[in-house]
Amino acid sequence: MNFKKSHKLFKKAYELIPGGVNSPVRAFGAVGGNPLFIERAQGSKIYDVDGNSFIDYVLSWGPLILGHAHPKIVNALKKAIEKGTSYGAPTSLEVELAELVLKAYPSMHKVRMVNSGTEATMSALRVARGFTGRDKIIKFEGCYHGHADGLLVKAGSGATTFGVPDSLGVPKSYAKNTIILPFNNIPALKDVIVNKWKSIACVIVEPVIGNIGCVLPKLGFLESLRKLTRQYGIVLIFDEVMTGFRVSFGGAQAYYGIKPDMTCLGKVIGGGLPVGAYGGREEIMSVVAPVGPVYQAGTLSGNPLAMTAGIETLKILSREGTYEKLENRMEQLEKGLKDVAKKAGVKTRFYRAGTMFCSYFTDVDVIDYKTSKTSDTAKFARFFSNMLKRGIYIAPSQFEAGFISSAHTEKDIEKTIKVAYESFKEL
Numbered sequence: 001m002n003f004k005k006s007h008k009l010f011k012k013a014y015e016l017i018p019g020g021v022n023s024p025v026r027a028f029g030a031v032g033g034n035p036l037f038i039e040r041a042q043g044s045k046i047y048d049v050d051g052n053s054f055i056d057y058v059l060s061w062g063p064l065i066l067g068h069a070h071p072k073i074v075n076a077l078k079k080a081i082e083k084g085t086s087y088g089a090p091t092s093l094e095v096e097l098a099e100l101v102l103k104a105y106p107s108m109h110k111v112r113m114v115n116s117g118t119e120a121t122m123s124a125l126r127v128a129r130g131f132t133g134r135d136k137i138i139k140f141e142g143c144y145h146g147h148a149d150g151l152l153v154k155a156g157s158g159a160t161t162f163g164v165p166d167s168l169g170v171p172k173s174y175a176k177n178t179i180i181l182p183f184n185n186i187p188a189l190k191d192v193i194v195n196k197w198k199s200i201a202c203v204i205v206e207p208v209i210g211n212i213g214c215v216l217p218k219l220g221f222l223e224s225l226r227k228l229t230r231q232y233g234i235v236l237i238f239d240e241v242m243t244g245f246r247v248s249f250g251g252a253q254a255y256y257g258i259k260p261d262m263t264c265l266g267k268v269i270g271g272g273l274p275v276g277a278y279g280g281r282e283e284i285m286s287v288v289a290p291v292g293p294v295y296q297a298g299t300l301s302g303n304p305l306a307m308t309a310g311i312e313t314l315k316i317l318s319r320e321g322t323y324e325k326l327e328n329r330m331e332q333l334e335k336g337l338k339d340v341a342k343k344a345g346v347k348t349r350f351y352r353a354g355t356m357f358c359s360y361f362t363d364v365d366v367i368d369y370k371t372s373k374t375s376d377t378a379k380f381a382r383f384f385s386n387m388l389k390r391g392i393y394i395a396p397s398q399f400e401a402g403f404i405s406s407a408h409t410e411k412d413i414e415k416t417i418k419v420a421y422e423s424f425k426e427l
């Protein structure tokens with residue numbers, strides 16, 4: 001494979017854009033080499049500017065659960081765009097998507113559309129603080145909730161990849177209101193809540209952590225989290241920007257049977273266009289402007305194109321059989337990857353929730369940020385490039401989740417498993 005045009009473009013981009021990318025993890029910093037510049041994508045495949053094709057397991061970091069350029073979404077967008085792109089006024093599309101989301105997430109009585117996952121979580125925190133009158137928040141080490149200042153305190157996404165868990169530029173005054181706890185550790189959580197509950201507005205959590213790879217909640221962890229937060233009047237926020245419609249149609253909350261007070265969504269509900277959303281119980285959402293005193297706004301929030309893509313996506317996802325097909329493909333991939341790693345004599349730990357997954361190069365059970373760091377990232381980097389040169393595009397960082405779509409065929413998975421075997425052997 002040659003990547004000449006990508007390299008040329010990267011050189012130019014590097015002069016114009018910080019690191020040559022519009023989001024850090026895309027720079028291949030964790031795996032070495034230069035990022036590929038993508039020309040187009042279709043179904044399970046992406047095609048770079050040098051004409052190379054890859055089976056894609058990044059899927060724009062989760063949104064494209066139906067694969068790239070799904071014909072129904074493309075056609076719906078073509079019709080929508082002829083009616084204009086944004087009005088800054090309410091439309092029936094916002095009502096339709098809100099209805100679809102609230103039906104799938106009954107823990108929410110009201111939902112507000114925004115333009116990214118970051119906006120969703122940032123707004124949810126402000127609402128929780130406004131509702132409780134308390135200032136502190138609890139998050140878990142390794143969880144990434146977007147780049148709002150108070151959340152970039154031991155973030156788990158790009159920051160972990162670059163080994164800089166805190167971000168410069170976050171005022172100490174913000175960080176002091178953020179309490180960081182280890183995931184899956186109830187005693188630590190209980191200790192903080194029992195002693196500090198009067199100042200704690202909310203706990204925000206990725207119910208399955210997708211930003212240090214894929215880390216599952218231990219049995220009872222989410223239940224204890226729910227019980228403790230309810231007991232002390234602390235708002236429980238499930239950040240389902242990644243897990244929403246991915247772990248199951250109803251997200252991790254349906255999968256694990258937990259009812260949070262608020263939920264943040266993004267990615268899948270935009271069908272590949274910029275969307276985020278936050279919502280929750282009636283009484284909590286009643287503090288949101290213009291009804292209540294907590295302000296939040298957005299020029300393009302609920303814009304007709306993003307709503308159209310989201311509506312089409314959720315309609316197709318809600319169809320009988322869609323999740324069974326996704327599950328079958330995921331099982332095939334999981335079994336295959338585990339088998340060939342073993343056959344090649346490479347120690348890995350594989351985790352998945354619904355159709356998000358991660359394979360760590362470690363023989364330690366990965367249950368939190370600390371144990372995720374036992375993975376051999378140099379080995380991961382070699383595995384990444386072995387897969388890439390054979391036409392398989394996985395996340396360019398050990399500390400990211402992989403995703404499949406309903407466009408991934410049995411043959412795609414067979415090819416992926418075969419290439420993974422060669423890539424493991426070549427390590």
Ligand code: KE4
Nearest residue numbers: 023061116117118144145146157211241242
């Ligand atoms: P955005 O602001 O990137 O739309 O969403 C932030 C966010 C919030 N919550 C969770 C659980 C998330 O995973 C994310 C964003 N995920 C990363 C992937 N690790 C986006 C990829 C990137 O930053 O380029």
